[in-house]
Amino acid sequence: MRTGFYKRRDGSYVPRHRKFFGDVTHGGKRRALRAARAYLAKVERSRHKKKPRGLRRAA
DSSP states (O other): OEEEEEEOTTSOEEEEEEOOOOHHHHTSHHHHHHHHHHHHHHHHHHHHHSOOTTOOOOO
16 A cells, blocks of 8 residues: 655655555455555645644744
């Protein structure tokens, strides 16, 4: 499973998330797909919680 791409400083594109969900490991194609969707939902939720880099409070 891969989802979303982002652009590097050198101009190339790289997948934002990458993880393998094997059919045998998860007990079939449908269960592997279900696990992949659950993982993606979790990653997307945590991504929105992160604070942007570079913002610093003035002392």
